Amino acid sequence: MTDPRPPTTHRPFQHTPAGPSLYGPGVAATIADKTLLKKARNVVVVTDAGVRKAGLLEAIVAPFGVRVVHVEDGVVPDADCDHVDATAARARELGCDAVLAVGGGSVMDTAKGVIAALAKGASIKSLEGVATIRGKTLPLVCVPTTAGTGSEATQFAVLKDREERRKRIYVDASLVPALAVLDPTLLVGLPRAVTAATAVDTLTHAVEAIGSKLRNPMGSALATEACRLLLVEQALSRSLLRPDDVEARGACLIAAHLAGQAVSTAMLGACHALAHAVGAHTGVPHGVANGLFLVDVLRENAAKAAPVYATLARALGLGAARDDDAALVAALVAAIDEFVFDTAGLPRRLRDAAPALTEADLPMLAAAALADPDLPTNPVALDDAALHAILRRRW
């Protein structure tokens, strides 16, 4: 039987792959001997107090012995530029020849900032933008301790400029970590709320990369597998049911890595634009903010992107064999709605997620989302009124 669908058309694209990765329970404790780090004599470790307190660092760092010359554990949520510069200055004094990041997105982004500042001999603030680093950087090994950001797979770093009260965004192939170490045992003690919110962030990365104006076969393949691990293999519900289920934790970690790489090549969309606006003004966790808008943004986008969402639904085995695109999109929306609000248990209403907000704040949030750099790659152009309508619907 011939497929009645038209062939896929491919626009020109650039794919920025992740570096090599290692996966396995306990693999993080073996990295001191890996070729990339074997010759390093002055390793600087970047982490945060939470990772240190959880006791995750010891087994990873101890095998390096005296080769670890400094452990910088002062990373705070919303990693900041001044801290990057201070850490880079210390690393330079110590003759740093490799950087090891152990932590979540803020830790990994700080470490990326450090290798960029060291490579250019400049303040990280002066390197903001696209392709500003370009040169050779020190080897960066990333060991994620959450499964959401996928920063260990991307060419991005986001750092806060506290003086100017804004985030600075860095996009450069030199920021792709030299090695990603995916060790699911590090996630076993992750609190329930963090496990749920970060998994929703992962799913949002995957779905937005698949719908993006910059979507491409590389990113879509990676993102589809991320969706399958979360929606079909139920990696999140299994992780929540049994937090020490290392296989389920591993599936969440791999999904985040795949989705991160998909975003690195295809970018994001309106859901992240709205989530950034809400996060910046309220402090609502990033994954929770994404969860509020993912279903509504999908519905808005379906007008133009129905075929790609239908392809995703079909790949995941959602809907029935004879379903048309509209029915397949509806099945996908229903599966995502269930994942976000039932499995992850995130709030359905903005007013519940951010009690300090009032309805009068919604136009300000719409304006912030309109200016967000992730909005232009959304498959449908959403103006101020459309963003405001989504916020009102979720209020």
Ligand SMILES: [Fe+2]
């Ligand atoms: Fe995200």
